Structure formats: C-alpha cells, structure tokens
Amino acid sequence: MIRVGIVGGTGYTEIELLRILARHPQAELAVITSRKEAGMQVTELFPSLRGAVALAFSDPARADIGRCDAWCFSRHPIPSR
Numbered sequence: 113m114i115r116v117g118i119v120g121g122t123g124y125t126e127i128e129l130l131r132i133l134a135r136h137p138q139a140e141l142a143v144i145t146s147r148k149e150a151g152m153q154v155t156e157l158f159p160s161l162r163g164a165v166a167l168a169f170s171d172p173a174r175a176d177i178g179r180c181d182a183w184c185f186s187r188h189p190i191p192s193r
Contacts, residue, residue, distance in 0.1 A: 143176060
C-alpha cells in the first residue's frame with residue numbers, strides 16, 4: 113500500500129485525484145493540505161466523497177510529510193502584474 117499526500121487539495125484537478133485515489137486498491141490517501149480550508153473535513157467541501165475520504169485538510173506548513181510515500185503537488189499559475 114502506498115500512502116499518498118496531496119498539497120493544495122481544493123481545485124478541480126485535486127478533486128479528481130481524490131476520487132481516483134479513494135478507489136485505488138494500492139493507494140491510501142494519508143494527508144491533504146489547504147491553507148484556507150485547514151481543519152475542515154474534506155467531505156464538507158466535497159460531499160460527493162462521503163464514505164470514500166475520511167480526512168480533514170491540514171495546513172501545508174504543519175503537514176506530517178513523513179506519513180507519505182508519495183506527494184502530489186498542484187501547480188497554479190502565478191498571476192501576472
């Protein structure tokens with residue numbers, strides 16, 4: 113079993129990744145981070161994942177990186193000035 117963490121887990125790509133990992137027989141979703149949503153249950157933001165994901169978002173600066181074998185990072189463009 114591979115323990116996976118997602119950094120920046122509230123965008124469209126991340127919700128799809130959550131769905132895939134929740135059903136994957138060789139993956140365990142161990143950590144999901146969001147600065148803005150830290151402390152909120154994933155299913156509060158994404159009700160469609162009830163019964164599949166039992167995690168709360170954590171602050172990326174405080175995430176237990178040692179709990180995971182692999183991490184997925186979201187890449188958002190930096191707004192131009």
